[in-house]
Amino acid sequence: MGMPQTATGHRLLSLYRHLFRHFGPQRWWPARSRFEVIIGAILTQNTAWTNVERAIAAMRGAQLLNPRKIDAVPQEQLARLIRPAGYYNMKAERLKHFTRFLLTRYGGSVQRMFRGKRPGLREELLEISGIGEETADSILLYAGGRPIFIVDAYTRRVLERHGLIATNIPYGEIQRLFMTHLPTDPALFNEYHALLVAVGKTYCRRTPRCDDCPLLYDLPRGSPLLP
DNA sequence: GACCAGGCACATC
DNA sequence: GATGTGCATGGT
Numbered sequence: 001m002g003m004p005q006t007a008t009g010h011r012l013l014s015l016y017r018h019l020f021r022h023f024g025p026q027r028w029w030p031a032r033s034r035f036e037v038i039i040g041a042i043l044t045q046n047t048a049w050t051n052v053e054r055a056i057a058a059m060r061g062a063q064l065l066n067p068r069k070i071d072a073v074p075q076e077q078l079a080r081l082i083r084p085a086g087y088y089n090m091k092a093e094r095l096k097h098f099t100r101f102l103l104t105r106y107g108g109s110v111q112r113m114f115r116g117k118r119p120g121l122r123e124e125l126l127e128i129s130g131i132g133e134e135t136a137d138s139i140l141l142y143a144g145g146r147p148i149f150i151v152d153a154y155t156r157r158v159l160e161r162h163g164l165i166a167t168n169i170p171y172g173e174i175q176r177l178f179m180t181h182l183p184t185d186p187a188l189f190n191e192y193h194a195l196l197v198a199v200g201k202t203y204c205r206r207t208p209r210c211d212d213c214p215l216l217y218d219l220p221r222g223s224p225l226l227p
Numbered sequence: 228g229a230c231c232a233g234g235c236a237c238a239t240c
Numbered sequence: 241g242a243t244g245t246g247c248a249t250g251g252t
Contacts, residue, residue, distance in 0.1 A: 040233095041233090042234095044232090044233055044234090045233080045234040045235065046232060046233080046234045046235080046247090046248095047232060047233080047234085047248085047249075047250095048231080048232045048233085048249085048250070048251070049232085049233065050232095050250075050251075051232085051248095051249060051250060051251090052233090054249095054250090055249095083248085083249070084249060084250070085248090085249070086232090086247080086248040086249035086250080087234090087235095087246095087247050087248055087249080088247095088248070088249080089247075089248090090235080090236090090246095090247060090248090091247095091248095094235085129235090129236075130234095130235065130236080131235085132234060132235050132236085133234090133235095134233080134234065134235090135234070135235085138233080150233085152233050152234085153232085153233070153234085154233065155233095168242090193233085194233090196233095197233055200233085201232090201233085205231075205232090206230080206231065206232095207230080207231085
């Protein structure tokens with residue numbers, strides 16, 4: 001119980017330890033409230049976090065970091081505020097979609113949304129236009145503390161570059177790889193995902209700096225975890 | 228000036 | 241089910 005039983009589990013934990021040794025704790029998610037985590041999760045879709053910080057700061061300055069205010073503000077005004085985050089028209093609409101969902105179904109309370117087990121919550125979030133698998137899982141893990149593993153572009157790329165998975169493996173399969181072979185631990189999933197982003201940002205971009213990658217020589221080689 | 232960033236919905240085959 | 245496209249800012 002708690003420890004991995006499989007060779008795959010040991011290799012995934014080995015990768016985790018190497019990442020943690022090189023990058024240290026990442027202290028995700030950077031936000032002042034659970035609601036702000038969700039706002040950030042939507043705003044950071046395919047966008048650099050520094051740009052999201054400006055957008056959130058602008059929303060804070062306008063006192064818009066609560067669901068009722070977002071629901072009430074004209075979408076065009078919201079779009080102007082979050083302009084630095086890019087895709088501002090779409091994202092303004094997505095913020096309104098989520099807050100309307102939160103208001104109508106949970107009285108505007110993130111606490112209430114996460115109260116109890118709520119096994120269907122992921123499906124509820126996926127029904128909201130503008131929330132896909134990664135955003136839903138980010139909300140569940142980083143706002144709700146649920147033990148769910150997030151797969152993003154960096155996760156995919158780091159694993160692919162190190163020969164651990166083939167290309168074009170579906171989201172759910174990569175997620176299942178981590179979740180079936182690692183202990184069900186929100187703190188582990190939290191840190192692991194953040195560390196994958198850290199190494200991805202530094203060494204595993206689309207134009208890589210693989211020669212400097214700390215994993216390249218340290219990480220034991222082996223057969224792929226997924227074909 | 229090109230390329231990139233913590234996706235997603237939608238169209239089309 | 242796979243593949244292609246629009247959405248947009250700011251940093252390198």
